[in-house]
Amino acid sequence: METALEKRYIDFDATGFSNEELLTIYKKLVLPRLIEEKMLILLRQGKITKWFSGWGQEGISVGCAYAMNEEEFILPMHRNLGVFTTRNVPLNRLFSQFQGKENGFTKGRDRSFHFGTIEHKLVGMISHLGPQLGIADGIALAAKVKKEQKTTLVFTGDGGASEGDFHEAVNVASVWDLPVIFAIENNQWGLSTPSREQFNCKQFIDKGIGYGIEGIQVNGNNVLDVIRTVRSIREKMLQDSKPVLLELMTFRMRGHEEASGTKYYPEGLQDEWKKQDPVDNYTLFLKEKGILTDALEKEIHDSIKHDIQKNFDLAQNEPLIPAAIETELNDIYAPFTQHVIAPKGDQKEMRFIDAIQDGLKQSMEKYPDLIIMGQDVAEYGGVFKVTEGFVDLFGKDRVRNTPICESAIVGVGLGLSIAGMKAVVEMQFADFVTCGFNQIVNNLAKLHWRWGENADVVVRMPTGANTAAGPFHSQSNEAWFFHTPGLKIVYPSTPEDAKGLLAAAIEDPNPVLFFEHKYLYRSLKAEVSTDYYTTEIGKARTVRQGTDLTIITYGLGVQWAEEYLDQHSEISAEVIDLRTLLPLDTEAVYAAVKKTGKVLVLHEDCMTGGIGGEIAALIAENCFEHLDAPVKRIASLDTPVPFAVPLEQQFLPKVRIDEAVKGILKY
Structure with missing residues (x-):
């Protein structure tokens, strides 16, 4: 030839x-x-x-x-x-x-x-x-x-x-x-x-x-x-x-x-x-x-x-692939059945941040192939000191300072997973995740659905306002990812859940964004089991029982709702802490809505495009005949997060809870 x-x-x-x-x-x-x-x-x-x-x-x-x-x-x-x-x-x-x-x-x-x-x-x-x-x-x-x-x-x-x-x-x-x-x-x-x-x-x-x-x-x-x-x-x-x-x-x-x-x-x-x-x-x-x-x-x-x-x-000669909705949806996540390990043994008072640290430390002990990466997480212990002392316990091979490069480090986490290991990536602030956005929404989220490979990566996201940190260190950005199939989004509101959900997120072979509210780090304490345990991902928590209305919330919103109800004993409210945003516990949401017939959806994120809009839509579609009032949302203003304390307090939804609750109860 x-x-x-x-x-x-x-x-x-x-x-x-x-x-x-x-x-x-x-x-x-x-x-x-x-x-x-x-x-x-x-x-x-x-x-x-x-x-x-x-x-x-x-x-x-x-x-x-x-x-x-x-x-x-x-x-x-x-x-x-x-x-x-x-x-x-x-x-x-x-x-x-x-x-x-x-x-x-x-x-x-x-x-x-x-x-x-x-x-x-x-x-x-x-x-x-x-x-x-x-x-x-x-x-x-x-x-x-x-x-x-x-x-x-x-x-x-x-x-x-x-x-x-x-x-x-x-x-x-x-x-x-x-x-x-x-x-x-x-x-x-x-x-x-x-x-x-x-x-x-x-x-x-x-x-x-x-x-x-x-x-x-x-x-x-x-x-x-x-x-x-x-x-x-x-x-x-x-x-x-x-x-x-x-x-x-x-x-x-x-x-x-x-x-x-x-x-x-x-x-x-x-x-x-x-x-x-x-x-x-x-x-x-x-x-x-x-x-x-x-x-x-x-x-x-x-x-x-x-x-x-x-x-x-x-x-x-192969036939065309039959289109099956169930198949497409089932392949979004890698198969995983969580076996919840209940808290047991001694309890100890822990701050929110201590519980996160304890869950992370015990996970490092449980999984020798787990690596933590992030800016300043080694000897310095991270800007919030979550990993303080970890280098002494686990060595610098497993607790790694990174250059300032969020995209590469999320990619490194995915590479570790492909090689059979686990990774926890700390965003110094959740706001900085924009620099790693593509890796999260196009690589981590889609990998299993595309060709069946796990993305065993947890991205820790210190999030939220109420700390006078301004527009680039205070954003609530969970809604950016809520729209992306293939991710799991976890957002605890208590020290007990912070520890159990973080351990569960690390155990899960799917990509998990783990939101940690910075204001709660040192302001919230509770009795927490000192043993290793996990909390179920995808399961909401009933914070308190009530009959007048239902408040559906998560993160710092749970504390705001509890504080408000403590000050208004005449109101009997069912409070639902979502804890997991993806997958969403719609069963718990619908049950709580049907119980009271009146619903307030509360979140710290801005109103427009926030997760509350999706929850309100789901309630309207699935519980309309049980509603005695329109579904009400309260959220932060549709502006960036301001720095000055009076402006930040005006921005946050806490100041609008009373008006919203009273408006609903009038129906």
């Missing part, structure tokens, strides 16, 4: 490779190219809906995957089909994935290479390009903590490296000496934007200097150089555990995806790069060495094409 080139333009050095291995590499290099040929035909026929081409970049994908140990994780991107094939992912499952069939990896819920497979040690990307870099840090951290001789390789593109996630992940890996190979697939274009409009440095390896790590550049179209370089980096990394920036030079021969085309390329550019084709050049090289003949080439191609067709037919 004729190659597309008559002359070879790449110099290959076969030193260290046997003829048999050179031929093995050839087969691995040809496989993704021939799959692409098939996929491009299928795209035109409408049998697949989208294709991100790696044509001309196979030397990178195949070379990197071939050089890595099969037990080491690789985190690929759009153009890394050769990673999946070199890792021997079954072709019929790949083709099922491309067509959205049941035998794929995401049950039709995501497309192309947006999936992972723990069996093959692959963690797929999401469309936001950067988040996989922090995940790679977490996987590498797990290997380092467990003292495993493993490295991790993660891909990004020259365009994706403009994301803040790139800086955060590389910096964390450098500071923590993590064995991560950051493979920058420099194909010189980000969709239609050339590199000169994306960064000003001459080459990516120059960035290594700023991070204090080594930068290595290699011709990504020379598969032997790629293999040799990655092998060399791996061996060195296993000795000194320092990350490396690996810049792989190549060119994207086709569009970002097929629909975008390549009309924006300067005339003749593709022709020049076609001379550097990794498959054609390597084919000529093997023929020059007498390792590959025309007959053998044809035999290999025919065999691969037959295998491709056979496996495509298997996928093509």
